[in-house]
Amino acid sequence: MPVVKAVTCPVCGSLCDDIELTVENGRIVKVKNGCAMCEAKFLGYCGEHRVLKPMIRKNGELVKTTLKEAVRRAAEILAESNYPVLYGWSSTSCEAISVGIELAEEVGGVIDNTSVVCHGPSILSIQDVGIPSCTLGQIRHRADLIVYWGSNPWSAHPRHIERYTAFSEGRFEKSAWRSYVNKVKALVGKKKIQSAIKRLFVKKPLPVPPPVSEYKPYPSIAKEGRKLIVIDVRRTKSAEIADYFVKVEPNKDYELLQAFRALIRDQELEVDKVAGVPVEYLEEVADAMLSCDFGALFFGLGLTMSSGKLRNIDAALSLVRDLNMRTKFIIMPMRGHFNVTGANTVFTWQTGYPYAVDFSLGYPRYNPGETSVVDVLLRKESDAALIVASDPVSNFPRKAAEHLVENPLVVIDPHMNVTAQMADVLIPSAFVGIEASGTAYRMDHVPIPLKKVVDPPRGILPDEEILRRILAEVRKIKRKEAKA
Amino acid sequence: MEEKPKLKVTLLTGRTIEQGAGKERGKSSKDYVESVSVCFMDPEDMKKLGIKEGVNVQVSTAFGTVVVKAKKSLRAPHLGVIFIPYGPWANVVVDPETHGIGMPSFKGIPATVEPAPDKPVLGLEELLKAVFRKG
Numbered sequence: 154m155p156v157v158k159a160v161t162c163p164v165c166g167s168l169c170d171d172i173e174l175t176v177e178n179g180r181i182v183k184v185k186n187g188c189a190m191c192e193a194k195f196l197g198y199c200g201e202h203r204v205l206k207p208m209i210r211k212n213g214e215l216v217k218t219t220l221k222e223a224v225r226r227a228a229e230i231l232a233e234s235n236y237p238v239l240y241g242w243s244s245t246s247c248e249a250i251s252v253g254i255e256l257a258e259e260v261g262g263v264i265d266n267t268s269v270v271c272h273g274p275s276i277l278s279i280q281d282v283g284i285p286s287c288t289l290g291q292i293r294h295r296a297d298l299i300v301y302w303g304s305n306p307w308s309a310h311p312r313h314i315e316r317y318t319a320f321s322e323g324r325f326e327k328s329a330w331r332s333y334v335n336k337v338k339a340l341v342g343k344k345k346i347q348s349a350i351k352r353l354f355v356k357k358p359l360p361v362p363p364p365v366s367e368y369k370p371y372p373s374i375a376k377e378g379r380k381l382i383v384i385d386v387r388r389t390k391s392a393e394i395a396d397y398f399v400k401v402e403p404n405k406d407y408e409l410l411q412a413f414r415a416l417i418r419d420q421e422l423e424v425d426k427v428a429g430v431p432v433e434y435l436e437e438v439a440d441a442m443l444s445c446d447f448g449a450l451f452f453g454l455g456l457t458m459s460s461g462k463l464r465n466i467d468a469a470l471s472l473v474r475d476l477n478m479r480t481k482f483i484i485m486p487m488r489g490h491f492n493v494t495g496a497n498t499v500f501t502w503q504t505g506y507p508y509a510v511d512f513s514l515g516y517p518r519y520n521p522g523e524t525s526v527v528d529v530l531l532r533k534e535s536d537a538a539l540i541v542a543s544d545p546v547s548n549f550p551r552k553a554a555e556h557l558v559e560n561p562l563v564v565i566d567p568h569m570n571v572t573a574q575m576a577d578v579l580i581p582s583a584f585v586g587i588e589a590s591g592t593a594y595r596m597d598h599v600p601i602p603l604k605k606v607v608d609p610p611r612g613i614l615p616d617e618e619i620l621r622r623i624l625a626e627v628r629k630i631k632r633k634e635a636k637a
Numbered sequence: 638m639e640e641k642p643k644l645k646v647t648l649l650t651g652r653t654i655e656q657g658a659g660k661e662r663g664k665s666s667k668d669y670v671e672s673v674s675v676c677f678m679d680p681e682d683m684k685k686l687g688i689k690e691g692v693n694v695q696v697s698t699a700f701g702t703v704v705v706k707a708k709k710s711l712r713a714p715h716l717g718v719i720f721i722p723y724g725p726w727a728n729v730v731v732d733p734e735t736h737g738i739g740m741p742s743f744k745g746i747p748a749t750v751e752p753a754p755d756k757p758v759l760g761l762e763e764l765l766k767a768v769f770r771k772g
Contacts, residue, residue, distance in 0.1 A: 164661065189654055193661035202663030213771075269739045277738060309652040386649060386744075387720065388712040403647045403718060404745040454651070458743040462736060489652075509739055525739025547664060547725050550733035550741045551701055551768055558769045570664040571725055571761070575771050 154182070161603050162191045163244070163586030166488030166596035167310045167317070179607050181587070188311035195587065202569050204581035205610055215579060220612065224619070227539070227563040227578045228626030232634075234537035234561070236513055237262035240526050241543030243490035246591020246603060249616035250492075250499040253541060254510075256624045259631070263511045263535070264504075265526040266496035267489075267543055273521060274457040275486045276497065276507050278466035285473060287483050288597045289316075294323035298445035300382045302469065303406060303455020304487045307390035313487070314391070318449065319381040329379040333394050380441060384409070385455060397438050402429040404460035410468035413439055414475050448482040454489075488596040491586070495594035530556040537561045539623075540572050541616055542582070547571035565619055582616045583609035591617070641751050642686050646719045648698060648748040650731060656722040665761055673724030674758050677710040678750070682717065688752045695753035696721070696730055698746050703729040704756045719750060725764055 160172040174195060175183035184192045207223035208215040218226075231237050239257045242250045243266050250266075257264035268276060292299075299318040306313040314320050320330040383395035384406075392398040401409050405428035412427040416439035422432050442448060450473055456465040469484060476482040488494050497507040504510045506519035509526070522528055526545075529535050530553040537560050546554045547570065557575075564576035567584050583589040588609035594600050609615075614622075659669030676694055688694065694707045696719070703726050710720070721727040723743075732742035759767060 164657075190657045190661055193658040197662040197666075200663055200666075202665055270741065270743075273740050274738055305652065308654040308657060311654065386718065387715055390712075393712070403649065455744065457740060459745040460742070462740055462742075463738055521739040522735060522737035525735065527733070527741055528735055528739055531733055531735070544664065546765075546769070547728070548723065549728065550731050551729050552733045553741070554728065555769060558771050568663055571765065574665075574765065575769060 157604070157606050160606060161586060161593070161601050162187060162194070163491045163584070163593065163603055164188075164190045164194050165310050165491060166494060167313050168491055168593060168595040168601050169312050169316060170601055174606055176607060181607060190311065198567070198584050198587055199610070203567060203610070204569050204573065204579060205613070207581065208576070208579040210577045215574075215576070220580070220614075223578050223580050224622045224626055227580065228623050228630060230537050230561045230563055230578065231256070231260045231262075231539060231623070232627045232630040234260070234262070234535075236529075236535050237537040237539060238526055238529055238535040238557070239264040239539045239541070240545060241267065241541040242496040243267040243493035244542040244585070245492065245616045246585045246589070246593065247492065247495045247499050247600075248591050249541070249585070249620055250496055251503065252617055252620040252624060254500065254503045256539075256620060256627065257510070258512050258517075259624060259627055261513050261515065263509070263513070263524055263526060263529055264500070265509050265524075266493065266500065267548075268493050268497055268508045269521070269525045269527065270548065271454055271489050271493065272457055272486045273508060273525065274463035275452070275466045277463045277521060278470055281463075282467055282470040282474070284470060285477060285483050286485055286597065288599055289595065292449045292483070293317050293321045295325050295447045296323075296449045297326050297378065298380050298382070298441065298448040300384065300442070300448065300450040301391055301395075301487075302384045302450060302452045303386075303457075303459070303465075304451055304453025305385065305387075305389040305391045306451070306487065307394075309453065309489065310487060313451075314381075314394070318451075319379050319394075326379055329381065332378070380445070382438060382441065386459075397441065399430055399434070399438060405429065406456055406459060406465050407461040407468055409435075410465065410472055413442070414468070414472050417443055417472075417475055417479065442476060442482075443479050445480055445482075448476065448480065450482065450484045451487050452484065453487045485597060492593035494596055494598055495592065495600070498594050498598065527553045530554075535560060537563075539563045539565070540576075541565045541620070542585075544570040544572045546575050565616055567613075580619050581613055582619055583613050585615065588613070589615035589617075591615075643749050643751045644682055644686055644717075646682070646717050646748050646750055648696065648730065648746040649718060649720045650723055650727040650743050651720065653722045656724065669724075670761050673722045674705050674726045675708045675722070676705045676750070677708050677720040679713045679716050679718070680709050681714065682719075682750075683707060683709065686750065686752050688754075693753045693756055693758055694750050695756060696748055696750050698730040698732070698748045700732055700746075701729040703727075704753050704758050706758055719748065725761065725768075726758075729764075729768065 173185040473484040504517040511524035586603035655672035
């Protein structure tokens with residue numbers, strides 16, 4: 154059976170490019186090196202939820218149609234609308250995104266990508282403050298302190314820790330995996346002893362163990378090598394492997410960030426606790442940050458989605474700027490979809506702006522809050538939508554999704570997802586990175602090629618080709634209108 | 638009639654690995670639906686409401702009400718904080734306010750939880766019909 158090596162995984166922003174796939178009779182049967190999400194994607198991409206025929210809604214029901222008819226109807230909807238929304242783009246190739254932007258300019262709509270509901274606030278802050286960053290390779294080989302703030306890589310980017318940070322075997326920094334295993338063994342041993350004592354002395358009242366402070370660091374903290382700090386509102390799996398876990402109260406990240414800024418400038422805090430965390434413990438964590446040689450702070454949606462939003466990121470970027478006065482520190486957002494960074498990049502090449510671009514005046518305008526898709530939908534301004542490789546009905550707040558569904562909706566997606574179920578025109582596409590090649594940007598802005606491993610089902614085209622056909626059809630309609 | 642216990646909590650939404658793998662298998666797959674129509678709670682909070690794991694609870698915010706299945710949080714304590722994975726169920730109750738920057742508030746929303754053993758957790762299609770009247 155042929156094995157395809159060095160395949161890039163098209164799931165999250167880590168873009169792991171060491172996946173090995175076994176192909177049998179044109180189907181992927183085995184995945185090596187992947188995480189749970191990677192395996193689910195490569196093995197389940199052609200399951201029962203796959204759409205194999207274009208569909209159009211007639212009398213309230215989706216019925217099968219030809220590709221030509223579906224493309225014509227999609228073009229009609231977009232050409233006839235005054236203010237369409239073109240949304241999605243983060244789970245397709247840069248090449249398809251490029252055509253999408255051309256289409257948005259042609260129909261004079263708002264084009265936005267999923268960063269608006271994930272790291273949009275981060276982009277706004279980066280535009281304000283700036284960002285000291287580097288590639289993930291640098292972090293893998295050199296970083297001796299890793300901070301995850303408001304992010305749970307164990308669930309959202311399962312191989313991030315293993316490939317790029319604390320558990321990666323770098324050239325100058327070694328993996329902290331062994332010390333983690335020792336820690337787990339010690340904890341399991343402790344639990345076993347406790348339960349044995351319980352069994353032996355079950356009739357006598359048990360000696361009450363002294364309360365263990367949540368903020369007591371593990372003994373392994375004095376260890377050499379890489380250290381891991383997790384700051385989050387929940388004790389996640391990622392928090393469990395950390396050397397320091399700081400449990401911040403919900404919506405209090407801003408206070409905590411500013412407290413860290415004060416501490417690393419050697420200022421004293423005149424309170425006992427900040428955001429529910431004892432200041433003594435914060436001092437210890439701040440010391441760990443200052444005493445590293447090369448630190449990396451990764452932040453997730455815990456900062457962008459909770460109270461403060463872009464101001465939280467302002468504070469995080471400023472914290473890293475302050476840390477750079479004393480040591481070397483970089484900061485990077487944990488991007489979710491595999492090509493959301495590419496969407497921002499291609500948008501910026503072609504329009505000058507990374508997301509929320511409005512072409513209704515004939516030239517690109519950018520004003521998140523006004524031209525961002527959720528706001529356009531909440532104000533009920535759009536009159537049609539094209540959704541590519543995304544599922545906003547499942548991911549937007551209900552009020553925004555309601556307006557999306559009320560208007561004519563064109564969906565290009567390989568899967569029958571929630572938005573596809575609401576579509577008026579549904580065009581199935583090939584999976585980029587499995588059935589179609591392309592380019593995607595990793596979270597550190599490194600472009601990585603995506604492979605075509607197997608052929609798509611018969612008659613199914615990649616997003617790029619479908620969009621080109623819709624664009625050609627829209628231009629045809631516009632030419633006819635101009636003549637008439 | 639005895640008043641039903643209610644609990645004021647902070648609602649967080651976010652990613653879980655089950656949700657992540659479920660979404661890749663397909664949004665109408667059983668795995669996905671079961672992974673996102675749940676609410677992780679602190680066991681102490683569940684005691685206060687007098688419920689056990691697997692009992693349906695009704696989560697209400699200023700923006701909507703949804704019935705989901707209560708699950709014991711694996712990593713307690715987090716008194717007064719509940720967690721629903723991203724998905725159609727969570728989106729019924731999250732805050733659409735973007736504060737002028739395009740980003741809705743998906744985390745840290747004031748909410749109340751109450752036991753709702755008599756109310757069913759809607760399936761994906763029923764939920765979509767109830768919310769959007771289309772599909």
